[in-house]
Amino acid sequence: MTAPDPSFVSFPTRLAPITVPIALGDRSYDIRIGAGLLDDPATWQGLPRASLATIVSNVTVAPLYAERLAAALAPHYGRVLRIDLPDGEAHKDWQTLDLIFDRLLAEGADRKTVLFALGGGVVGDVTGFAAASYMRGVPFVQVPTTLLAQVDSSVGGKTAINHPRGKNMIGAFYQPLRVLCDLGVLGTLSDRELSAGLAEVIKYGPIADEAFLGWIEDNLAALLARDPRALAHAVRRSCEIKAWVVGQDERESGLRAILNFGHTFGHAIEAGLGYGEWLHGEGVGCGMVMASDLSVRLGLMPPAFLDRMVRIVERARLPVRGPALGADRYLELMRIDKKSEGGEIRFVLIESLGRAVMRPAPDEAVRATLAAHTG
Structure with missing residues (x-):
């Protein structure tokens, strides 16, 4: 539609x-x-x-x-x-x-x-x-x-x-x-801005609510068509999840970091392009695909999860491949990320639908993900 x-x-x-x-x-x-x-x-x-x-x-x-x-x-x-x-x-x-x-x-x-x-x-x-x-x-x-x-x-x-x-x-x-x-x-809103917002809606499913992810898949056409009741539910459920997370961890000392699913890769895209070329939500959408790939490479999720995330991000009219900044540049930018500790990049990854974890990943796995989803 x-x-x-x-x-x-x-x-x-x-x-x-x-x-x-x-x-x-x-x-x-x-x-x-x-x-x-x-x-x-x-x-x-x-x-x-x-x-x-x-x-x-x-x-x-x-x-x-x-x-x-x-x-x-x-x-x-x-x-x-x-x-x-x-x-x-x-x-x-x-x-x-x-x-x-x-x-x-x-x-x-x-x-x-x-x-x-x-x-x-x-x-x-x-x-x-x-x-x-x-x-x-x-x-x-x-x-x-x-x-x-x-x-x-x-x-x-x-x-x-x-x-x-x-x-x-x-x-x-x-x-x-x-x-x-x-x-x-x-x-x-422009169509592009609407899609960018959907990236942040989509993220709540993998990190906290498997049923909500299914609802988003079933209602993407209605959301893209700006159906008021679909948008009301999407905003409400997203805010409920974020309110619960923030109530547990206001200053991102632990749990709140899961809200950054896709953001480590996404922020690197935005910074690498000098801000403004990609919208934030476009970076997050592509970043979720990369984080899903990394979750699969590390054995946390089956390959079908990556396929599912690629489909939903594509259907939301968001990019699923990042710009060709080069793996070294991506890694350099991601080491500046606020979740990094001592230069070690910590990624928000999915270990089961509705449950996210934050953990480091070997550079070789990250490079493989970048090779598969950039350029």
Whole structure:
């Protein structure tokens, strides 16, 4: 089934909201999922009031949704400021972060100023890092506008910018006050961005929920066609799994690392290409194929698992072969990965459907995987 042009995708005005809690003690918060949340006054109840609210977005998303968000926030804040960042992974850096700081300082933002991250993963990560750093911490709310951000990057408090030598290497753990996933905004995603988001949905099956993987396979056509109820279930189940994992391991000292299935290879692709050529989800999709291959090579999974992952990633319209960076370059980049210890690369691998492990792999096995799935 061919996904419709985004301009012709319509969602119900309202879809009964779903709440998924993140249990982190005094840092606990809710993920709210539904259609029409941006315009629902109940969405904004219970958030702290301040003299200034700041919407941080980008030049692509802001023209679509910033005015609606500003109108919703206006009754609750003395002023609503807007900061529009350049769009794209290539701008997830110090220079873009400073654009936020410069404007906050120029406008006299204080410690009670609330930042609202309106955009995809880049906007959410950069805004969260700015919130964690400005005056040593100000409150912020995630308003993700991509599928990838709704099911992954907006949830769990990871904030970061990229460094030329590695992705997300500079950042902080800093939880939002709330995550608001308005499914209606997914209607304006490009087909490519939608597929990129599906990569992060797919990953939850192999690492935590075999039944969910089967559901994704059965419902991929509906997801690609942006069926609202299929998307609602995908976002909800993804958030439930991530909420459970983050609740067990907020700062990625152990269990949370399983959420990086496919990311070690994927981040190497992104960094090796200089960011921006491949979307993050495209790198993750291809990285899951590589990690599945490595799981088979190390005897953890049967060959049929790799075949299954190749099929589902291909059906999601994601790449299954990485760029020809050369095995040495891949290994160099992966040794900078945050999960590496003492220069030893640690991969998230699957040992049974619904169960992931993190372990090193011999270089020769990694090279064999790269030879089979790059170029």
